[in-house]
Amino acid sequence: MYNVKFNPGSDMISNDQCQTILGDLFQDFFDDDTLVLRPDMTARDVDGWDSLAHVRLLLAIERKFHIRFSAPEVGGLQSVGDLLTLIAHKTEAGSMK
Amino acid sequence: MDRDLHRDLSWLIACPDDFNRLCRATLEAPGSFGAEIRKLAGYSLDADRLIRLAKTIASGLAKRYDFSPLAPFRMSLVGNGTSEFIRAGLIATAARHGLALDCAAAGYGQALQDSLQPDSAIHRDAPAVVLIALDWRALPLGLTPGDAAAAEGSVEAALDYLDSIRAAVRRNSGAICMVQNLAAPPEGTFGSLDRRLPGTLRCLIDGVNSGLVKRLRDSPDVLFDVAGIAETVGLSNWHSPNEWNTAKLPFALEYLPLYADHVCRLLAAQRGLSRRCLVLDLDNTLWGGVIGDDGLNGIHIGQGDGVGEAYADFQRYVIALRDRGVVLAVCSKNEEEAARLPFREHPDMLLRDGDFAVFQANWNDKATNIQAIADTLALGLESFVFVDDNPFERTLVREMLPKVAVPEMPEDPAWYARTLSAAGYFEALTFSEEDTKRASYYAGNAQRAILGRQAGDLNAYLASLEMKITFQPFLETARARVAQLINKSNQFNLTTRRYTEAEVARLESDPSVFTLQVRLRDKLGDNGMISVVICRPAEPSVWEIDTWLMSCRVLGRLVETAVLRELLEHARGRGVTRLRGVYLRTDRNKLVQEHYPNLGFALVEARNDASVWELDIASSNAPPPPMAVTSMGFQTAAPGASS
Numbered sequence: 001m002y003n004v005k006f007n008p009g010s011d012m013i014s015n016d017q018c019q020t021i022l023g024d025l026f027q028d029f030f031d032d033d034t035l036v037l038r039p040d041m042t043a044r045d046v047d048g049w050d051s052l053a054h055v056r057l058l059l060a061i062e063r064k065f066h067i068r069f070s071a072p073e074v075g076g077l078q079s080v081g082d083l084l085t086l087i088a089h090k091t092e093a094g095s096m097k
Numbered sequence: 098m099d100r101d102l103h104r105d106l107s108w109l110i111a112c113p114d115d116f117n118r119l120c121r122a123t124l125e126a127p128g129s130f131g132a133e134i135r136k137l138a139g140y141s142l143d144a145d146r147l148i149r150l151a152k153t154i155a156s157g158l159a160k161r162y163d164f165s166p167l168a169p170f171r172m173s174l175v176g177n178g179t180s181e182f183i184r185a186g187l188i189a190t191a192a193r194h195g196l197a198l199d200c201a202a203a204g205y206g207q208a209l210q211d212s213l214q215p216d217s218a219i220h221r222d223a224p225a226v227v228l229i230a231l232d233w234r235a236l237p238l239g240l241t242p243g244d245a246a247a248a249e250g251s252v253e254a255a256l257d258y259l260d261s262i263r264a265a266v267r268r269n270s271g272a273i274c275m276v277q278n279l280a281a282p283p284e285g286t287f288g289s290l291d292r293r294l295p296g297t298l299r300c301l302i303d304g305v306n307s308g309l310v311k312r313l314r315d316s317p318d319v320l321f322d323v324a325g326i327a328e329t330v331g332l333s334n335w336h337s338p339n340e341w342n343t344a345k346l347p348f349a350l351e352y353l354p355l356y357a358d359h360v361c362r363l364l365a366a367q368r369g370l371s372r373r374c375l376v377l378d379l380d381n382t383l384w385g386g387v388i389g390d391d392g393l394n395g396i397h398i399g400q401g402d403g404v405g406e407a408y409a410d411f412q413r414y415v416i417a418l419r420d421r422g423v424v425l426a427v428c429s430k431n432e433e434e435a436a437r438l439p440f441r442e443h444p445d446m447l448l449r450d451g452d453f454a455v456f457q458a459n460w461n462d463k464a465t466n467i468q469a470i471a472d473t474l475a476l477g478l479e480s481f482v483f484v485d486d487n488p489f490e491r492t493l494v495r496e497m498l499p500k501v502a503v504p505e506m507p508e509d510p511a512w513y514a515r516t517l518s519a520a521g522y523f524e525a526l527t528f529s530e531e532d533t534k535r536a537s538y539y540a541g542n543a544q545r546a547i548l549g550r551q552a553g554d555l556n557a558y559l560a561s562l563e564m565k566i567t568f569q570p571f572l573e574t575a576r577a578r579v580a581q582l583i584n585k586s587n588q589f590n591l592t593t594r595r596y597t598e599a600e601v602a603r604l605e606s607d608p609s610v611f612t613l614q615v616r617l618r619d620k621l622g623d624n625g626m627i628s629v630v631i632c633r634p635a636e637p638s639v640w641e642i643d644t645w646l647m648s649c650r651v652l653g654r655l656v657e658t659a660v661l662r663e664l665l666e667h668a669r670g671r672g673v674t675r676l677r678g679v680y681l682r683t684d685r686n687k688l689v690q691e692h693y694p695n696l697g698f699a700l701v702e703a704r705n706d707a708s709v710w711e712l713d714i715a716s717s718n719a720p721p722p723p724m725a726v727t728s729m730g731f732q733t734a735a736p737g738a739s740s
Binding site: 059060 | 117144145179181182339340342343344346350351
């Protein structure tokens with residue numbers, strides 16, 4: 001498991017870092033050390049990613065990156081790739097978007 | 098680390114980082130599954146971890162593991178909104194309270210239907226309790242601002258709806274209903290008028306909540322005060338629009354641990370598992386300061402200063418607990434006379450020593466003392482709560498007496514009452530005159546319990562603390578603290594010689610005098626400087642110990658032995674063959690009367706108020722105490738000293 005430390009809200013992070021941190025989070029959340037993120041990954045590909053898990057996962061991501069998702073943003077997510085793009089956008093320049 | 102009382106349940110100890118691994122490990126040890134699950138549930142667990150633990154419990158169930166010593170308990174859950182996360186939270190949290198919980202849930206949106214149907218999921222397994230967890234959205238509350246008659250009708254309709262579910266449950270499974278009251282959403286349409294104008298949502302909900310109290314009267318059913326919990330954390334925090342809109346969570350997920358703990362307290366109370374006795378430390382727990390060192394005028398209690406007021410507030414809370422039937426006991430490391438003094442003579446003390454059923458003030462370890470208290474009161478250890486400001490004592494009692502509840506306490510005494518209240522150890526389902534009398538039945542004479550066998554393996558505990566002791570000579574940078582210890586210590590002080598800072602400065606640079614300042618750290622924290630020793634040359638090859646003092650906070654940890662070993666190293670290095678120790682008796686230092694003989698010194702001379710002891714260095718072998726030793730800054734390094 002990677003252990004990337006960063007200051008959410010004040011550090012700008014690269015897409016690579018974003019993917020690493022998110023990968024960490026997914027592995028811990030789904031309790032699966034072998035889980036590797038792919039941009040085309042969806043909920044169907046992961047055991048235990050049901051609707052309740054989906055809500056909890058998004059809350060965990062909000063906490064980790066110090067960001068807030070809005071309902072329309074969440075509604076538009078189709079894949080892990082979309083999620084990465086959204087997170088990267090919201091963590092740009094450290095502002096609360 | 099900023100731990101929020103109600104989000105993190107900060108009276109529980111923090112969860113280790115490898116929680117997932119620990120969960121998996123329980124499944125590999127079927128023989129101790131129940132005990133391990135209970136241990137994991139004892140940590141502060143957020144919603145995700147509660148759900149992880151519930152999955153582990155489900156796995157153990159599927160493999161038909163033995164859950165003892167957890168007691169089986171069956172319940173059902175009837176809620177609107179998403180129930181699965183509540184179910185998981187309850188199952189995991191129940192283990193913290195000694196229960197192996199089985200929880201069936203009503204179908205989504207099927208609250209009334211499943212209650213009415215005799216063989217539905219919620220009745221099938223003969224639950225003991227059915228939790229009716231309906232929030233305001235589930236009840237027929239029509240908004241009719243200004244129309245009092247319609248509003249009253251609305252409230253009655255809502256209460257009738259709850260009554261019909263309760264009646265159906267009673268008919269179909271005979272279970273007791275735990276009925277949740279309503280947490281009002283923070284959105285209002287007027288402002289203050291929302292509270293008093295009939296037919297607003299706020300007013301309707303107030304009506305339902307007070308009506309519910311009336312409807313539950315003379316019924317075995319139990320009120321679950323969710324309104325109170327939501328108010329405590331703040332309605333705006335409790336209700337999360339996003340989480341309801343996206344996932345139909347009736348309250349913010351981050352409050353699942355608190356919600357679940359409150360339900361489980363009521364379940365445990367159902368089984369008579371609530372705790373009954375509160376054991377309290379004294380110094381820095383019931384008053385600010387150390388009575389043995391600071392004296393009656395030096396401790397802080399009441400008196401209009403911030404610290405004193407905080408302790409008075411805590412005492413008031415303890416008295417309120419006693420008045421509702423919680424038995425009180427004292428467990429303090431002190432001379433008994435010193436410990437009782439504030440109760441008897443301090444004008445601002447609120448508690449009196451007669452308020453306590455047992456009063457243990459001695460220098461023995463607290464685990465052995467608490468066991469003695471339990472034996473005296475003929476109560477099992479699972480009835481006890483132990484409150485102490487010192488993390489060393491808390492951790493010791495947790496390890497030696499795992500059945501005793503020991504809350505983590507905040508640094509600031511202003512938060513003691515709130516923390517103890519939030520922990521909810523004394524949840525009760527009923528209250529009667531019997532309860533008020535119980536505390537007095539046990540108390541009245543504040544008796545002293547006879548100590549039995551030592552509880553647990555003290556040496557193993559001490560070793561587990563990873564203590565690090567550091568020895569240095571007096572230094573300018575430490576001068577103020579050295580002077581402070583020299584002038585403040587009264588109890589663990591062999592000669593009570595006082596030196597001014599200027600005199601301490603001279604000792605720093607006097608080559609004939611051997612000085613020692615001692616610091617102690619362990620994995621719980623840094624105790625700072627806790628001991629000071631000064632040796633002076635007497636006859637050739639003899640050192641007389643002019644000063645040996647120590648903070649009482651680190652008693653019982655073999656620090657004295659470590660200090661003696663350090664003295665021996667340096668003495669040998671300088672060709673000293675004998676150590677001479679003097680004990681000058683005062684009315685405060687009875688504690689150290691046997692200090693020198695305990696360390697192997699032989700008596701040379703004894704008078705009324707003093708004794709002189711000697712140790713032949715060559716023949717002395719103090720065993721190495723369980724701590725890492727660092728010795729540095731000495732002019733001539735002692736042979737074999739580590740730096």
